[in-house]
Amino acid sequence: MFETRFVAGERRTLVLLPFNLDRLLDDWTALRSQMSRRKPDPFTRDEWAYLIGFLDRDHLEHAFRQAFGERESETRDPVHAVALPGGPVAVWLPNNVSLLGPLVLILISTTGNPVWIKSGSRGDDLTKAFLDYAVANLPEGSLREQLTTAVVAETFSREDARNGRWAADARTRLVFGSDAAVGAVQALPHPVESMGFSFGHRESEAWLETSACDDRTLESLLRVFAVYGQAACTSPARVVLLEETRTKALELRDRLLELWRTLFPRDPEMSVASAAIRDHQWAAARGWDSRLAPRHGSAFAVGDAEMPKPNGSRLLPLTAMTVEQALESLPARIQTIGHAVSRDRERQLLRRIVPRGVKRFVPLADMHRFGPIWDGQAFWQQTFDRMELA
């Protein structure tokens, strides 16, 4: 085992890994430059760009810092705890998932645990596609060794016997999907000392203040929305324009439409265009003032606070409301609030949203940023076993 030391305050943790952590991180970083030259077919440009960004060394190392503190060079100071990989991590992904599989794979690869990832039996399997790409393009070394020997990426149905075997053999279960699917997996027989993390259905929102809405901010909002539409639990299910009027919301919508044209000049896939037409009509049918984006990449609709929110995979609903109204109408299972507000407002909101069960309150651009703590659960850290020494 290789040793890496971390310190948080006075507390030192020795992390034992089956590889040299720096070499593994170097390998991931090296893969980024390969990735920037060629995008494999299964991935969209946005997905590939997101993956490249995710592989930033500092970002990957952040998981260790968050869990154990800052890196520390060799020292004679005594350690207080030893952390080592706890055992196999089994991951259940939902159908129609995209990057979640590759992102989980990358994150868990740094823990030194074996990883078994099940993709949905319907939909593209980007996990296997990414794993194959990485193995084919990495030089011999720690990471390639880890990916070829410790990672399994498979696709099978929820009836498959492997579900039961994985649940019985895994030390950690990470289950993403609908509440019913998550419940079914967690109900499979599993060792008493194993750990299960459930990531069921949640919704997210974007909260904005006019004063903080320059074009750069709005472009962030559009990028966050464009990559998944409404399909992700971190997608903004609605945009809330705080303490503003409907007129301002209409102006915001029109500016978003203008920016869309320059930001996404290419034609969307036909299915996206069709969905946008549908969503635009649905929003209008429910009384929202809807407009289609150029070439039908999406639809943007303005409605009042009391109007029922129209759903649609390519629809971004916008509503002007007071902070009070925004808080009162938060979805019961809120995940992320992406914000673009003043510092003062941020501080004020923070105090008010904490009791509402919000799991993440992050700048707009970071809404989809997957990390070692998800839905408020420090799942990455919990894949380690710890021995306390002092």
Place this chain on the structure above:
Amino acid sequence: MSELLRCPPYGPRNDCRLLEELNALARHHLDHCAAYAQIWKGWSASDRLAGIPYLHVGLFKLGEFRTDFPGVRHGRTLHSSGTSGSASRIALDEESSSLQSQSATAILKDFLGETPRPLLVLDSAESLRARGAVTARLAAAMSLRALASEIHFLLEDSGEEVRWERVGAALEKNSDLILYGLTSALWTNWAEAMSPEPVRAKLSQATISFVHSGGWKKLEAEGVDSRRLEQTLLAGVGTGSRVLDFYGLAEQVGLLYPLCEEGFRHVPVWADILVRDAWSLETLEGEPGMLQLVNVLARGAPYFSVLTEDLGRIVPGACPCGRSGKRFELIGRVPKAELRGCGNV
């Protein structure tokens, strides 16, 4: 009642009259369906077909649209098969159902002839008993009712085995039959099934009009195309037998688009089609795009003009089969990109 329904389905067209009726129908729905009026605020009558307002087919999966006007009698709700997710819900009404039935009958008579024959339905009677709802596949089968002297359901509620004794009994009385099934069911339950020898012998002497509709996805996955299906079906039956493949959708109930002898689909005089570009909604001539189907039959809900997710192309020129009006090719469905999210599944 549309005047156009009194005309032969593929006779000379009166497109001025059609446009007039479509404009009136659009106004009727705008006046009596609030949700529809919200979508088409400010619409005014158009002097061209492309100006007739439409609803995207997917809206019928999101909500139920109803046009409430004095005298309307809404009845059961038609549910689409929903093979690719949730089902469409179409509010049926008495008046429209009557028009739709007349339409389907006229179209099918043009292709199958006027003589009533026993109709064998490759389905169970269970759907008939469902309260308040009717499935699209049963509606498709029942569109043949006017051509049927009697109806036999060939499947039991709980199984997929053809009850061959019912086929045998029907053949005892008549050697000219219509058999309807979903395309995939016709292959799986009939073409691939082994009928008992006595039934097989009778079938080989019988004239069977196989009528089918529905998607090909399942069969394509098994490597079965229309040619193979047709050859297999016709191999076991007598001379004069034929296979009729029609296209229709729950959101256009009453309108059937059978393939003609030349391999095209024709539009009856009380309907029309447009092809639209998905990215501009401009109408296309001769190029493939999203099909918009319109008709003058639907009064109880605004599904008279529907932008579908089916891809098609209008084929120029007159068809050698002799039917008038537009003809088109059905190319497939809008390719479904995977929705790549995480939790919302």
